[in-house]
Amino acid sequence: MSETNQRLAALFQEMADVMQITGADVFKVKAFEKVSRTLESLDRDVAAIGPDPKKLAELEGVGKGSAARIAEFLQTGKITDHEELMATFPPTLRPLLKVQGLGPKTIALLWKECGITSLEDLREKLKGDELCEVKGMGQKKVEALRQNLAFAETAGTRIRIGSALPVAQWFVDQLRKLPQVKDVTYAGSLRRGKETIGDIDLLVAASEKDAGTISDAFVKLGPVATVITKGPTKTSIRTKRDGEDGVQVDLRVVPPASYGAALLYFTGSKEHNIAMRERAIKQGMKLNEYALTKGDKPVAGATEQEVFKALGLAWVPPELREDHNEIELAAKNALPELIKLADIKAELHAHTTASDGVWSIRDLASAAIDRGFHTIAVTDHSKSQHLARGLDEERLERHIEDVRAVAKELKGKITVLAGSEVDILVDGSLDYSNSILKELDIVVASPHASLSQEPAKATKRLLKAINNPYVTIMGHLTGRLVNKREGLHPDMRELIAAAKERGIAMEINANHYRLDLRDTHARAAIEAGVKLAIDTDAHAPVDLNELVYGVLTARRAGARCGDVINCMERDELARWIKSTRK
DNA sequence: GCCGTTTTCGGCCCGACTGTTTTCAGTCG
Numbered sequence: 001m002s003e004t005n006q007r008l009a010a011l012f013q014e015m016a017d018v019m020q021i022t023g024a025d026v027f028k029v030k031a032f033e034k035v036s037r038t039l040e041s042l043d044r045d046v047a048a049i050g051p052d053p054k055k056l057a058e059l060e061g062v063g064k065g066s067a068a069r070i071a072e073f074l075q076t077g078k079i080t081d082h083e084e085l086m087a088t089f090p091p092t093l094r095p096l097l098k099v100q101g102l103g104p105k106t107i108a109l110l111w112k113e114c115g116i117t118s119l120e121d122l123r124e125k126l127k128g129d130e131l132c133e134v135k136g137m138g139q140k141k142v143e144a145l146r147q148n149l150a151f152a153e154t155a156g157t158r159i160r161i162g163s164a165l166p167v168a169q170w171f172v173d174q175l176r177k178l179p180q181v182k183d184v185t186y187a188g189s190l191r192r193g194k195e196t197i198g199d200i201d202l203l204v205a206a207s208e209k210d211a212g213t214i215s216d217a218f219v220k221l222g223p224v225a226t227v228i229t230k231g232p233t234k235t236s237i238r239t240k241r242d243g244e245d246g247v248q249v250d251l252r253v254v255p256p257a258s259y260g261a262a263l264l265y266f267t268g269s270k271e272h273n274i275a276m277r278e279r280a281i282k283q284g285m286k287l288n289e290y291a292l293t294k295g296d297k298p299v300a301g302a303t304e305q306e307v308f309k310a311l312g313l314a315w316v317p318p319e320l321r322e323d324h325n326e327i328e329l330a331a332k333n334a335l336p337e338l339i340k341l342a343d344i345k346a347e348l349h350a351h352t353t354a355s356d357g358v359w360s361i362r363d364l365a366s367a368a369i370d371r372g373f374h375t376i377a378v379t380d381h382s383k384s385q386h387l388a389r390g391l392d393e394e395r396l397e398r399h400i401e402d403v404r405a406v407a408k409e410l411k412g413k414i415t416v417l418a419g420s421e422v423d424i425l426v427d428g429s430l431d432y433s434n435s436i437l438k439e440l441d442i443v444v445a446s447p448h449a450s451l452s453q454e455p456a457k458a459t460k461r462l463l464k465a466i467n468n469p470y471v472t473i474m475g476h477l478t479g480r481l482v483n484k485r486e487g488l489h490p491d492m493r494e495l496i497a498a499a500k501e502r503g504i505a506m507e508i509n510a511n512h513y514r515l516d517l518r519d520t521h522a523r524a525a526i527e528a529g530v531k532l533a534i535d536t537d538a539h540a541p542v543d544l545n546e547l548v549y550g551v552l553t554a555r556r557a558g559a560r561c562g563d564v565i566n567c568m569e570r571d572e573l574a575r576w577i578k579s580t581r582k
Numbered sequence: 583g584c585c586g587t588t589t590t591c592g593g594c595c596c597g598a599c600t601g602t603t604t605t606c607a608g609t610c611g
Contacts, residue, residue: 025583026594027583027584027593027594028583028584029583030583030584030594031583031584031594032583034583034584035583035584061583061584061585062584063583063584063585064583064584065583065584066583066584100609100610101600101608101609101610102609103608103609103610104608104609105607105608105609106608106609136601136602136603136607136608137601137602138601138602140600140601140602141600141601141602144600144601188611198611199611201611229598229599229600229610230599231598231599231600232598233598234597234598234599234611236599236610250610250611252598265596265597265611266611268611270595270611273595273596274594274595274596276595277595277596278594278595280595281595282587282588286595286596287595287596288595288596288597289596289597289598290597
């Protein structure tokens, strides 16, 4: 996301938060939140649109008022409304919204009645019992606040999909063992394949009378640390903290006849759900988590498919449910046939003991054969990666010979390509000369250092790499690490245009710490007609399992098989690689 | 504040759970 988009999105979100607490019209608050979300998911720099209110108002959810505010920001670097709003508001009050159970109404109350203006004030006041005296606050609420405050202060951000998925799968497996459970799955942002997950949503189909038994069994499972809420059909827990990965898990139990409607509802996104409900209303029906109904007559509910069908829509894959344009496409039966894990037939970015991997060329190739791949590229690090034991020219020459030897041995079983993950140096030149790169079958060019470079420099640097005639794939383009490192913020449009011109591919690095390109970048690449590569960057056998996260990200970007070079048949891929060298 | 296949004004998704209430407000997803 561009820095301007990010700053503007933050300003609008801040205004929305403050207005909530000061008691503004809820719909006005929602409108500001919508503008913030639009800016956040925008695939281009809003500054590039310019300070023309007419053009800005074409953005989703942006009307006259917000367009004028964005234009003001683009010209002056500030928004007058924002400054005025903040002038009367303690800046330390907003973080209270992060405390579970504390909403705008209660925060306003604590502020006005008790003079609380920060988390520190709240913590102090919670030491005694005086808050119980405030209207609407009782002993239980105060106790809940004490617990949730402690959690809000230590809890990290959203957890990475690679941490969440195994936990969710474990709970699903346990619940499936219960005889009362007819069906069970995870839903939420995890099912949509988002790179980070706020909480894990589980959905169970069971008869109404068994709901209590299932909830009871759920809260007794080993990893459960705290029960947040527990009703007959809805239960929330937090798991024990394993490092930073204590996570909230919500369980809903619905009758089998409602399973599809509930799955739809709990998969979200919220925006997709709202759009679906609005569509139902327009067709004279009502949609909730129990069913699609006309009057009081149920129309659909047991499966997602029948709900979509009754609304005149094709089934929308969860990864696309972001209220982007998927409902429009589903209405025209024009949704893309998304890539599947089983479509991947080649791994084009992997490391061996030659640099920082833990397995030999042969073991890597065997693992690729076991996966049913027809091609594997050996791409160890280049010389600047000292810590990763990057290969200097001399070692690379010998390494190429080793790869060729294995390739010869395995001929007929798998194609083994001699490649390199060559460093993109700070100025955009590559870590090997072209005369060396020419020797290789495939070249993945990636940035590893100077990852906080300013955007203009980063763009120039990456452009130079793209335009090297021997580069086949641009690897983990921004160098970001999810929840850990921002990485580069280059002008993605410019890079995508250059990659298109060159005819090379851009990588979705499937490692769940990277997922780089991210979904929005990958979508922009596909829309521009640039081919994607989905690779695991495997250093060890277990890393090949990361492929699922890369495929989920590609699906979120709307990728079909034809957009991804790893789906090509052996000969087609070989021809394509050749075509990148002109 | 935003928006339009009933509308340029009058709507804006819908339900579960909790706590402090005597019928509901606040919060969450």
